[in-house]
Amino acid sequence: MRMNEINFSDAMPVEGYGPGFFRVGGRPVDGGVCISPEGMMPWAGLSDEDTLVSLAGKIDVLFVGTGGDIALLPKTLTARLEAAGVGVEVMNSPSACRTYNVLLGEGRRVALAAMPV
Numbered sequence: 001m002r003m004n005e006i007n008f009s010d011a012m013p014v015e016g017y018g019p020g021f022f023r024v025g026g027r028p029v030d031g032g033v034c035i036s037p038e039g040m041m042p043w044a045g046l047s048d049e050d051t052l053v054s055l056a057g058k059i060d061v062l063f064v065g066t067g068g069d070i071a072l073l074p075k076t077l078t079a080r081l082e083a084a085g086v087g088v089e090v091m092n093s094p095s096a097c098r099t100y101n102v103l104l105g106e107g108r109r110v111a112l113a114a115m116p117v
Contacts, residue, residue, distance in 0.1 A: 012024050013100075017094065017114075020116045033113075034114075036059060046077060055111050058109070063096040063112045064114070066092060066115060070091055
């Protein structure tokens with residue numbers, strides 16, 4: 001098997017996560033996080049709809065990590081994201097981080113909004 005090193009350029013992959021935190025860009029981040037082509041910012045969770053809707057036109061897909069377990073998005077958030085043209089994939093946070101990193105490594109326009117496990 002041939003292994004290739006991934007070059008993320010200026011993008012910010014999730015390097016690790018654990019109870020209550022993520023590690024992004026070499027530093028720990030407590031609580032929820034939103035990472036997009038514009039940078040990294042705190043994310044207050046599913047009630048923080050404006051942060052996610054603001055990504056419209058800047059990304060092709062948004063991965064939403066709902067913590068240790070998968071949860072459904074509120075109907076209002078789903079409707080706002082659909083209206084804004086934001087593609088969304090919802091999964092638990094570990095899966096969302098891994099999937100985000102893979103597509104980020106492929107150079108795709110992706111974002112991650114995740115709550116810690």
